[in-house]
Amino acid sequence: MKKQRFIVSIFCALCLLLAPFTAASVSAAAAAEGSVRYEAEEAEIVRAERKGKDMPADYGAYSGEGFVGSIDYDDSAVIFRVGAEKDGEYELFVAYATDVKNSTLKVYNDSGLYATVKCSLVKGWGNFDLTPPAETRISLKKGTNTVKIAKGLNYAELDYIAVGERTGDYKDAGEEDTDIRKPTPGFTRYEAENGAVNGGKIYASSLSSGTGYVGNLDNADSHVAFTVEAAEDGEYEIGLAYAIEPSFSAATLRIFNDCGFYSSVRCERLFGWGIFTKEALVVGTISLKKGQNIVSIYKGNNYAQLDFIEIGAKIGDYKEAGSGAGTAEGPEEGWVRYEAENALVVNAVRKGLGYLTDYGNGNYSGKGFVGNMDDDSRYIDISVTVAEAGLYPVRVRYATGADGAKISTYAGNYGRDGRLQLYGRLECANKTDWGIFEKESTLEFSVGLKAGENFIRIKAAYAEIDFADVGPSTGEYRDGAEISQGNISGEFGEDAFDKEKDEDDGYVAAKKSGCNSSFKSGTVILFTVTAVAGFAVVFRKKRKI
Structure with missing residues (x-):
């Protein structure tokens, strides 16, 4: 029994020793494993306020017993006493929260201003659990050092700092070349x-x-x-x-x-x-x-x-310039790309280098993209022909500057039952800006296609569409009702699909007016795809509309 009590005592002692370096709130965002944490509310505070547990202002998911806010003045600062086993440059993690865009905090060591960290607006004041700590470097001498976190641009709150691994030799403040007037080495x-x-x-x-x-x-x-x-x-x-x-x-x-x-x-x-x-x-x-x-x-x-x-x-090697050159990656092997600007565009607008409205960062694929897709009457239709019925993956590249933007995919077939089925609605999580198409701005859906000619309809609620890539079949055909991709309740608006048959070729066209096409009246270029041994072969043809 004495041996057991001794072990328990040792365990409790270790817990007490580690307490200053661990979060009292498990919901606070964590720094790198193995780093030593210093709580802001336990440091020396200059022209700022302690906030949190047992303090006048208590909100947010902080670590320890609180955090420091109201770092609002040019001389506002939080001063820490930090230990180091040897001279060197160390990792430094700064846990912050802000509700103001383009904020910064300044980092000082005993020799002066050492670094500036950018505080990105993530979830607002007090949300330390949802805001990853900013990462930088700090040089420390063996023994006890003073590390000061001071107000920079705009405003931010401070939860803690954490010192990580040694990364190099000690440097005095100012040795880092941060002067914009000095050329970048190698440039x-x-x-x-x-x-x-x-x-x-x-x-x-x-x-x-x-x-x-x-x-x-x-x-x-x-x-x-x-x-x-x-x-x-x-x-x-x-x-x-x-x-x-x-x-x-x-x-x-x-x-x-x-x-x-x-x-x-x-x-x-x-x-x-x-x-x-x-x-x-x-x-x-x-x-x-x-x-x-x-x-x-x-x-x-x-x-x-x-x-x-x-x-x-x-x-x-040298690459030729061209529309979208150098930035938009090509489709994955075995997939086929359908450019949005080449699709049937209804009540939306083609944009890009090849069209009247030209903006964006040029990383769109092809000659442009489709924008002004602000309600359910605006969409693109892509014509797809497959040899066998099946479930086919579709990747849609988008851009948006709006919160809560969504993209929906539908599929139907020509000249048979003409049914238009909703297969999924996904949120555009990567909000960058209008006309900015990034690899991360890609949504993947699965749609059911029948053997023969089909169409894929893409609707967007406040998003622009660059292209859709269609891959080889991944399984047996399934109806839209059998697949739940995202939130498919709460449609943008009426989903009725009015259609009429063209007696010449069985083409089913939407009864919509104002199709903004750059092609000659009465003609739209459609792309069809035939699946052969897991690969997609592209054919090009014209159809009357």
Whole structure:
């Protein structure tokens, strides 16, 4: 019995020793395993407030006994005493919550300002459990160190910091090159104010690289052209330094070489007009020929200012420019791609480089995409022919700037019973922005297709459609009623499918008006697919509508 009591005593003692470094609330987001946690409410607090258990303001899912909020002043800070076994640079995790976009916290060690962490808006004040800790580095001396977390841009609350593994040698604050005016190692810089400015304006500034930057890139043809040297043919990294007002939407800048549009970059909302930082340096790709090239940076979606471009290392062989070049990946082997802009488009609008309305970051596939799909009267129909009835996977690439956007898929067949069946409705979880098509912005459905000619209808509630990829059959045919993909209750609106037969070829067309087609009146190009030994073969034909 004495031995058992001794073991229990040791266990309890260990629990007490570990208590300061473990979360009292299991719902708080965790830092890396093995890190040592320091609670904000137990640290020295300067012009801020403790909040939480047994304190005036108690809300949120924090760790320990509380957190620190009201870090609202330029001198507001939380000061920790942190131990280290040896000199070195260590992982640092900063657990925060914020309800304000583009917020930051500054990280100091005993030698000064060491790093700045970006606090992304995830779920709002007090939601530490749903907000992953920000990750950075901090240099510590052997023994006890002072680590200060201070107010940066806008506002954030602090739950704890956690010190992780040693990652390298000790560095004094300021050794990290964070000055935007210094060229990035391995890159050659070209200042925007020294380029050929078309439809923009040059501004002098001490907050930019060089002597200034280019703003007022407000029109579709607004751009800055640079003369760039390349040692050999190839695809190169290209960096762009930009500025955007935080209250504005995220923007894109389009990159052209001598052959035309090549790729584009997304510009996140950061610190404001005319404020250029290393955080606002984004890297894309460009193909260059040996010798002199003209690289042009055009306005894309929304608005951004341009400080400079940098050309980095060669990363691959030269690629020809073209619509959507360099950014949209091709379909998986055995799958067939159906471009939304080539489908039957009803009450929606084709957009992109090949059409009147051109915006987006250029990473759409083909010549464009379909937008303005804001209610149930707007959709695209894709014609699909298969040799055997079965269940076929369909991947839909989308873009959205709206919360709660959804996409629905239907399937029907031509010239038989004409039934239109709902197979699924899924939410567009990857909210980026309008015209921004990312690989993560892909939804996968399964639809039942009968042997012969079918159509797949895609409806969107506040989303744009780039393409649909159809893969080989995965099983036996099933009706829509047999499959539950997402929330299929609460339809956008009336689902009635009015149809009429064309006596010439049995084509079933929706009785909808205002089809915005770029093709000649009375003709729509449909793509059919025949499944042969697990592969899809594409045929192209015209049908009257």
